[in-house]
Amino acid sequence: KAKQAGKNRAQPYAPHMQADALARVHLEADLRIAVEQRAFELHYQPIVECASGALVGAEALIRWRHPERGMISPLEFIPVAEECGLIVPIGEWVLSEVVRQRRDWLARGYPLLRLTLNVSGVQFREAGLPELVRTLLAEGGTARGSLVFEITESVLMSGNDENVEARMCDIKEQGICFALDDFGTGFSSLSYLKRFPVDIVKIDRSFVRDCPDDGNDASLVEAIINMAHSLGLRVTAEGVESAEQREFLRALGCDYLQGYLIGKPLAADAFEAIMAPLPSVAAAAHCTESC
Ligand code: C2E
Ligand code: MG
Ligand code: MG
Ligand code: MG
Numbered sequence: 001k002a003k004q005a006g007k008n009r010a011q012p013y014a015p016h017m018q019a020d021a022l023a024r025v026h027l028e029a030d031l032r033i034a035v036e037q038r039a040f041e042l043h044y045q046p047i048v049e050c051a052s053g054a055l056v057g058a059e060a061l062i063r064w065r066h067p068e069r070g071m072i073s074p075l076e077f078i079p080v081a082e083e084c085g086l087i088v089p090i091g092e093w094v095l096s097e098v099v100r101q102r103r104d105w106l107a108r109g110y111p112l113l114r115l116t117l118n119v120s121g122v123q124f125r126e127a128g129l130p131e132l133v134r135t136l137l138a139e140g141g142t143a144r145g146s147l148v149f150e151i152t153e154s155v156l157m158s159g160n161d162e163n164v165e166a167r168m169c170d171i172k173e174q175g176i177c178f179a180l181d182d183f184g185t186g187f188s189s190l191s192y193l194k195r196f197p198v199d200i201v202k203i204d205r206s207f208v209r210d211c212p213d214d215g216n217d218a219s220l221v222e223a224i225i226n227m228a229h230s231l232g233l234r235v236t237a238e239g240v241e242s243a244e245q246r247e248f249l250r251a252l253g254c255d256y257l258q259g260y261l262i263g264k265p266l267a268a269d270a271f272e273a274i275m276a277p278l279p280s281v282a283a284a285a286h287c288t289e290s291c
Helices: 002-008 010-016 019-037 074-084 087-107 121-125 129-140 161-172 191-195 215-230 243-251 268-275 280-288
Strands: 040-049 055-066 070-072 114-118 147-152 176-183 200-203 234-237
Touching: 019 055, 019 074, 019 087, 040 087, 040 114, 040 268, 055 074, 055 087, 055 268, 074 087, 087 114, 087 121, 087 129, 087 147, 087 268, 114 176, 121 129, 121 147, 129 161, 161 176, 200 215, 215 234, 215 243
Parallel strands: 055 114, 114 147, 147 176, 176 200, 200 234
Antiparallel strands: 040 055, 055 070
């Protein structure tokens, strides 16, 4: 109840609140304005094919341009947005912006890359999501393997399995693939990979970080890659920062790499500079494959 009141009238409650609770109220209020003003940007982090090093895609990562604080990380505001429901309009903006950017890049002769975006559990469960996807793709061209929704294990565990699966299938029918993000950090078992129509597994950065020196992490990464492959899935390793990690992952047959070694997330115009020298035929051919 206090939280509800705080949304509209933060001031009278201020003296009783902890500093962090107050900061949280301010953040939520600012976020509400940011949504109205579309004060967000997407940055794109390159994803390469492990074997060849060819650029095959990018992950769209949101940033908030705060008028006083500058760029704010999604780690700070996405959890708040999820709690107060603003994640729904934010997620819709992200999806529409990725579809718009993809169409713009194609129209301007850039290669068709596989663009991946993060879909919050709250957004995934929103009744209107499949319809929104349909509408946006009707305007922006078909996806056929070139758009990927990243969801986390918690989304798969979030409710009735049949409902989750039906929703995934509905979205997949429109040519969108699913990647399981931050794989290994949640509580789901490997059986979830078989149970749900997931196409790509993204090994969490925390497992890649100490590879290959840490024997436990190295074994785990190897096991995830082998298991995913035996189920017919592709594997992306997140947080690849060293050439040693890249060689280790290549030797294990990992499919795709993402991380600071390959490239940091870049604003759209800076990302264009790294797409430009690409042989477009090779990249486009890559996308028409099933995920
Ligand atoms: P994520 O989806 O796991 O994205 C990867 C994060 O790791 C990104 O942080 C990226 O910048 C960072 N990263 C990539 N390579 C490296 C590396 O080599 N080393 C290190 N140290 N970090 C690396 P970012 O952009 O701050 O995003 C954080 C998280 O916020 C994302 O994790 C994702 O869960 C969430 N997020 C980002 N954009 C969106 C969005 O549009 N919608 C939703 N719902 N969540 C988003
Ligand atoms: Mg992600
Ligand atoms: Mg991730
Ligand atoms: Mg992660």
